[in-house]
Amino acid sequence: MADGDDLPDGSGTTRLRETLAQLQLRELLRGVQDRIDEVINARDRMDGLLEAMLAVASGLELDATLRRIVHAAIDLVDARYGALGVLNPDGNGLAEFIYEGIGEQTRGLIGDLPSGHGLLGLLIEQPKPVRLDVLSNHPSSAGFPEHHPPMRTFLGVPVRVRDKVFGDLYLTEKVGGQGFTEDDEVVVQALAAAAGIAIENARLYEQSQLRRRWQEATSEVRVALIAAEDPAQVLDLVADRALELAGADHAFIAQPEDPEQPEDEVTHLVITVSKGRDGHDFSGRVLPVDGSTSGAAYRRRTPLQVAELESDPAAGHDLELGPALALPLRVAADAVSGVLVTVRESGASPFGPDQLPLAAAFTDQAALALQLADDQRRLRELQVLGDRDRIARDLHDHVIQRLFSIGLSVQSTQQRARSPEVQRRLADTVSDLQNVVSDIRSTIFDLHGSAQSSSQLRQRLNEAVTELxxxxxxxxxxRIAGPLGVVSGELADSAEAVVREAVSNAVRHSGATTVTITASVADDLVIDVTDDGAGIPGTVARSGLHNLEQRAVQAGGELRVERPTAGGTRVVWSAPLPDPGR
Structure with a gap:
C-alpha cells in the first residue's frame, strides 16, 4: 500500500454503531413509555371502576341504585347512551327499562319503551356478554323505531343477583366513534358483578322496610281494636292499610251474610267493606263461593295470587280489574271469617313475590286480633249478663217478697182503720206498692233480656208521654210488663205511635185527670192507654185512630177503642211478636 493511500477509518463504523444504539434506546424508551401509559391507563380505569362500584353501592333505595348503575357504566367506558333492562318475574321480557342519554322530548316521540325483543331479547335468552362494532349487522337486530337516535356500536352485559339474571346492562355509541374494546367488556362485567351485590342489598333493605310497615299496620289495628266498641268497625282500617301497603288500586272484604253459618254451608260472600283510590264502591256486591277467586280463598283457607279475578265485583262500574291477592281472614287453622282482596286495575304490573307472604301474615294477625277482641267483648257481655241475673234474683227473692209483706201489712191496717180518709190513703199506698212491684218485675225482665233494646223502647215511651x-x-x-227486649224495631215504632195518638187525645179532648199507659209483652205486644175523662167527642176527626188500626192490621193484630163502665176511654192496640224462627 502506498504511503499516500487513505487508511480505513474506524470512526464511521463507530458512528453507525452509536446511531443504531440510539435508535434502539429510543425504541426501548418508547416501549417503556407505552407500558407506563398502559399502566397509568389501567390504574385510572381501575380507579374509575372502584369509584363506580362505590357510587353504585352508596344508597339502599332500589330505583336510585339502578339509575346509579347506568350512570356509572356510561362514565366508565365513555358511552353516549346506557340502559338497564329489568326482567319480569317470568324472565321472558322486560318489566322496567331505566335509560340515560335520551332527552324527555325524544323519549316522548319514540313511544313505548323496549319490552325485550330483537337483540335485547337475545341477551334475555342467552345471558352472556355481546360486543358489536356495527349493531345493525347482527342477525337479531330488529332496528329502531322512528325518532330513535342512531346507534352503531353496542355492548351488552347481564347483571346477576345470586346467580340469577336480574336484567341486562346496555351501552351504545362509544365517544369518538370507536368500538368498545375487550377491556371495556371486562370492566363493565366487573361493574355488573358489583351492581348485582348492590341490587341485592337494596332489595333486602326494601323488604325489611316493607315488612316493618306491615308490622306497624298490624300494631295499629290492635290499638284500634282496644278503643273500638265494635270490632267490626276496625275492618275499614284493615282494608285501608292493605290498600296502601300492597300498592293496590282497590281493596275489599267479603264475608258470609250469616257469621254463625257453618263454612261448608256458605254459598255466597257479601262485600262489607270497600276501599278504592278512585271512589268506586263494591259494598253490597254478592260473590259466589263456587266460581270466584274470593270463594276459592275462603274455601281453601289459602292465600291466592292471580292475574285476574274470577267473578269480577267491578262488573257494571266501567272498570276492568287485573292482578289481585285474595287473603283469607284465618281466625284458626280450620276457621275463616272472610276474605280480604287487594286488586290492581287491568294493565298494571303484578304484585311482587314478596307481597303475598307479607300481606297474608298481616291478614292473619288482623283476623286473630279481631277474633280475640270479639271474644273479649262477648266475655264482658257474659259477665254483665251474670251480674244482671244475680241482681234479678236478688230483686225477686228479697225485694219483691219484702214489698209483698209490707203490702199485706198495710192492707191489714186498712181493714182495721175506721177513718175513711185513712182507708183511702192506705189503699193508695197499697196501689203504689203494686205499681212498684210491677216496675221491679219489668226491670227483672229487662235484666234477663236485651237491655239495650228494652231500655230504648222504655225511654221512647217515657219521652213521648212527658212531651205530650x-x-x-x-x-x-x-207500667211495663214483660221483656221489651224481644220487641222488633218496627213494632217499637208502632208502640210509640199508639202511645202518642192515645195520650194526645186524652190531653186535648177527654178532660181527664189521670192516664195510665201499660205496655205488656207475652205472645203479643199490647199497648193499653186508659184515661178517666169524658171520652172522645164525636166531632173530633178519627184519622189518627184509623192510622193505628191500619198499623195493627198490617202487623196481624187489632185495635179496640172502649168506654169502661167507670167512664173514660180505653185504647187497646195489640200485635203478635215476630216468629224468631223466621
Whole structure:
C-alpha cells in the first residue's frame, strides 16, 4: 500500500454503531413509555371502576341504585347512551327499562319503551356478554323505531343477583366513534358483578322496610281494636292499610251474610267493606263461593295470587280489574271469617313475590286480633249478663217478697182503720206498692233480656208521654210488663205511635185527670192507654185512630177503642211478636 493511500477509518463504523444504539434506546424508551401509559391507563380505569362500584353501592333505595348503575357504566367506558333492562318475574321480557342519554322530548316521540325483543331479547335468552362494532349487522337486530337516535356500536352485559339474571346492562355509541374494546367488556362485567351485590342489598333493605310497615299496620289495628266498641268497625282500617301497603288500586272484604253459618254451608260472600283510590264502591256486591277467586280463598283457607279475578265485583262500574291477592281472614287453622282482596286495575304490573307472604301474615294477625277482641267483648257481655241475673234474683227473692209483706201489712191496717180518709190513703199506698212491684218485675225482665233494646223502647215511651203531657196537669202512670227486649224495631215504632195518638187525645179532648199507659209483652205486644175523662167527642176527626188500626192490621193484630163502665176511654192496640224462627 502506498504511503499516500487513505487508511480505513474506524470512526464511521463507530458512528453507525452509536446511531443504531440510539435508535434502539429510543425504541426501548418508547416501549417503556407505552407500558407506563398502559399502566397509568389501567390504574385510572381501575380507579374509575372502584369509584363506580362505590357510587353504585352508596344508597339502599332500589330505583336510585339502578339509575346509579347506568350512570356509572356510561362514565366508565365513555358511552353516549346506557340502559338497564329489568326482567319480569317470568324472565321472558322486560318489566322496567331505566335509560340515560335520551332527552324527555325524544323519549316522548319514540313511544313505548323496549319490552325485550330483537337483540335485547337475545341477551334475555342467552345471558352472556355481546360486543358489536356495527349493531345493525347482527342477525337479531330488529332496528329502531322512528325518532330513535342512531346507534352503531353496542355492548351488552347481564347483571346477576345470586346467580340469577336480574336484567341486562346496555351501552351504545362509544365517544369518538370507536368500538368498545375487550377491556371495556371486562370492566363493565366487573361493574355488573358489583351492581348485582348492590341490587341485592337494596332489595333486602326494601323488604325489611316493607315488612316493618306491615308490622306497624298490624300494631295499629290492635290499638284500634282496644278503643273500638265494635270490632267490626276496625275492618275499614284493615282494608285501608292493605290498600296502601300492597300498592293496590282497590281493596275489599267479603264475608258470609250469616257469621254463625257453618263454612261448608256458605254459598255466597257479601262485600262489607270497600276501599278504592278512585271512589268506586263494591259494598253490597254478592260473590259466589263456587266460581270466584274470593270463594276459592275462603274455601281453601289459602292465600291466592292471580292475574285476574274470577267473578269480577267491578262488573257494571266501567272498570276492568287485573292482578289481585285474595287473603283469607284465618281466625284458626280450620276457621275463616272472610276474605280480604287487594286488586290492581287491568294493565298494571303484578304484585311482587314478596307481597303475598307479607300481606297474608298481616291478614292473619288482623283476623286473630279481631277474633280475640270479639271474644273479649262477648266475655264482658257474659259477665254483665251474670251480674244482671244475680241482681234479678236478688230483686225477686228479697225485694219483691219484702214489698209483698209490707203490702199485706198495710192492707191489714186498712181493714182495721175506721177513718175513711185513712182507708183511702192506705189503699193508695197499697196501689203504689203494686205499681212498684210491677216496675221491679219489668226491670227483672229487662235484666234477663236485651237491655239495650228494652231500655230504648222504655225511654221512647217515657219521652213521648212527658212531651205530650207537659204542663197540662194530667197525671200519667207508665207500667211495663214483660221483656221489651224481644220487641222488633218496627213494632217499637208502632208502640210509640199508639202511645202518642192515645195520650194526645186524652190531653186535648177527654178532660181527664189521670192516664195510665201499660205496655205488656207475652205472645203479643199490647199497648193499653186508659184515661178517666169524658171520652172522645164525636166531632173530633178519627184519622189518627184509623192510622193505628191500619198499623195493627198490617202487623196481624187489632185495635179496640172502649168506654169502661167507670167512664173514660180505653185504647187497646195489640200485635203478635215476630216468629224468631223466621
Amino acid at each position: 203531657v207537659g204542663d197540662s196537669g194530667l197525671h200519667s202512670t207508665i
